[in-house]
Amino acid sequence: MAFEPPRRLVKALGEAAPGADDWLAKLPEAARRAVALRGSTVERVQVPGGRSSLVILVRLPDDTPAVLKLAPGRARPESERAALAHWGGLGAVRLLEPAGAEGVLLLERLHPDVxxxxxxxxxxxxxxxxxxxxxxxxxxxxxxxxxxxxxxxxxxxxxxxxxxxxxxxxxxxxxxxxxxxxxxxxxxxxxxxxxxxxxxxxxxxxxxxxxxxxxxxxxxxxxxxxxxxxxxxxxxxxxxxxxxxxxxxxxxxxxxxxxxxxxxxxxxxxxxxxxxxxxxxxxxxxxxxxxxxxxxx
Missing domain, CATH: 3.90.1200.10 (Aminoglycoside phosphotransferase (APH), C-terminal lobe)
Known part of the structure; x- marks a missing residue:
């Protein structure tokens, strides 16, 4: 499956950080690695998605629905990981992996369109x-x-x-x-x-x-x-x-x-x-x- 970043993400990064082109260029391969590492099955890329990350709806090997989120360093994904870990699912989406590759978060699946x-x-x-x-x-x-x-x-x-x-x-x-x-x-x-x-x-x-x-x-x-x-x-x-x-x-x-x-x-x-x-x-x-x-x- 092709992991092309949604137009909304490309436009937003172009406005806020023109230097993020390198991250965008590497994004399809980074997404493929993240999916393969977890043995996940891809359902779809969330569109229009956010302005600072690529969101992929996946199923884990045990059929658990989940979300893979990939974000550039400027979006502070490791800070997001630390906050989600501290909240522990109270009021916020649950983090399914305490650690992972930098800029890659595995999250519980909510209803992304609602x-x-x-x-x-x-x-x-x-x-x-x-x-x-x-x-x-x-x-x-x-x-x-x-x-x-x-x-x-x-x-x-x-x-x-x-x-x-x-x-x-x-x-x-x-x-x-x-x-x-x-x-x-x-x-x-x-x-x-x-x-x-x-x-x-x-x-x-x-x-x-x-x-x-x-x-x-x-x-x-x-x-x-x-x-x-x-x-x-x-x-x-x-x-x-x-x-x-x-x-x-x-x-x-x-x-x-x-x-x-x-x-x-x-x-x-x-x-x-x-x-x-x-x-x-x-x-x-x-x-x-x-x-x-x-x-x-």
Whole structure:
């Protein structure tokens, strides 16, 4: 079977890391080795798949359905492996191999085409928030995960470099919010890092389980902030989008016992960072939507 990377993956890596071409070129052979090593039977490559990895649906020799996930180093797959091992299947997809070739993860099979996003908006937000709460645990004492301060520090530098006259006021507000938030951070937890509705899939042993973390250690409001802007296109299209966004911040903060102002601040930072980055790589429309959303905060 040919293991050609889906177009979505090729495009995303081309935008974010043009130097990843070497990984893409080696990917078909790496996938064949990973399948053969486990004696697996391939069912299909997941399409459209993710923006940072190749996902292959397989069956193991004992007929157990599983997923082989291959990701480049820049996607931090070993950090994902460590986080999944620490969660041990609580709230997240289960890791089926504690160790393996670098960049290759063997995971339990969920229902890859059924995410919590398929539910009505209010129900999907409730289920997503409940899943996220289960992931917020004490990090291992000897962890090597990136911290929120470290990750947002890199992002802040890129935001300053990518700001133009139009986005400069929002960038300055986002950077100021970050400084204030980091100066008084609450206790740190292990966070998913890139949590949103599409990262929550239907499962057998649990109705909903999180997948695809880019784990980070820090305060819970940082993790919840990305969920606030889910379905941003619908929010922007709605005449009451700004009011709905403010209500969403309040409801999510209250339901997960997170400080509302801290959630608002991290939502602002993450929306502006994503908007500036989207514009930088040529996704102008996405960038404009995110910056408009940020202006409501």
């Amino acid at each position: 995410s919590v996003r398929s539910l009505p908006e209010a129900k999907s937000m409730l289920e997503a928030a409940g899943t996220l709460r289960r992931l917020w645990v004490e990090p291992p004492t000897d962890h090597v995960f990136e911290t929120v301060a470290e990750r947002t520090g890199r992002q802040a530098e890129a935001m300053r470099a990518g700001a133009d006259a139009q986005s400069a006021p929002l960038v300055e507000a986002a950077l100021a919010a970050r400084e204030e938030l980091l100066a008084s951070a609450p206790p740190a937890r292990l966070l998913h890092g890139v949590f949103r509705q599409s990262k929550v899939l239907a499962g057998e042993r649990s109705p909903w389980l999180a997948v695809g973390p880019d784990p980070v250690v820090g305060e819970c409001a940082f993790d919840l902030a990305r969920l606030v802007r889910d379905r941003v296109e619908d929010l922007i299209a709605s005449p009451s989008g700004a009011a709905t966004t403010r209500r969403r911040v309040k409801r999510l903060a209250e339901s997960l016992e997170v400080d509302q102002e801290r959630l608002r601040g991290w939502t602002l930072f993450r929306a502006v960072e994503s908007g500036v980055r989207a514009r930088r790589v040529g996704r102008t429309q996405d960038g404009e939507l995110l910056l408009e959303f940020a202006a409501w905060l």
